[in-house]
Amino acid sequence: MNINYRSHNEILKLASSVIDLIWHFFPDSIDKPSYERSEVGSLKPAVFNEISAEEFFLKVFNSENVQGKHTTNHIEFGAKQIIIVRDDDDKEFVMKLVEEAAMVETVFDCKGMEFDVVLYNFFKNSPARKKWRVIHSFLDKNEKGVPIFSREKHCSLSSELKQLYVAVEILNFN
Known part of the structure; x- marks a missing residue:
């Protein structure tokens, strides 16, 4: 089948x-x-190329994280959405950018699961x-x-x- x-x-x-x-x-x-x-x-x-992480998350979440001030997004990220990153260093970086707005996990941690996904910076690192x-x-x-x-x-x-x-x-x- x-x-x-x-x-x-x-x-x-x-x-x-x-x-x-x-x-x-x-x-x-x-x-x-x-x-x-x-x-x-x-x-x-969608593929976003040659865009900074900050600019990308601003576009996706319509959020800003500047000097500790965070405005939330216009996209509702729920239990089925996740940002997938290559490794723990990227995970830490992205988690600081999105804070509570989305789940962030590595490819390895998500294996076998299904989500609506943003795959972040896979090739760069x-x-x-x-x-x-x-x-x-x-x-x-x-x-x-x-x-x-x-x-x-x-x-x-x-x-x-x-x-x-x-x-x-x-x-x-x-």
Whole structure:
């Protein structure tokens, strides 16, 4: 059965694309699952790029945390919403920004759960750093300056892609 009743097609497509990357670069690291589809439609996930954490949370929560003064949000974050961060350092940073306005957890802590999610700064603090650029070799074979994939040199991407997949699987936009 390949029908998913809890996530919409755009999230499932994103999860499938991460699986495709893992399978392409590290084919022996996972069993390739069959692709799921959904009867549920929704908007594509929003991506905020090149924006400071403070500016992002101001836009999302319409909040300010300046010199101990915090105004609350126009978005009601409830029990199903969460901000997912890469590690405990990011968790501490984001918790100071949002205070009581939202739950904040690491990808590891949320594995197996479902939330309406904001995934915060996943790539910026990645231990793989510039190694992510090799992904372009999968997406565009002719792009200049893209490094050639080496399993030994890029081995950290295997766990990074799996962690990204777990984060995407947590997304639930019903």
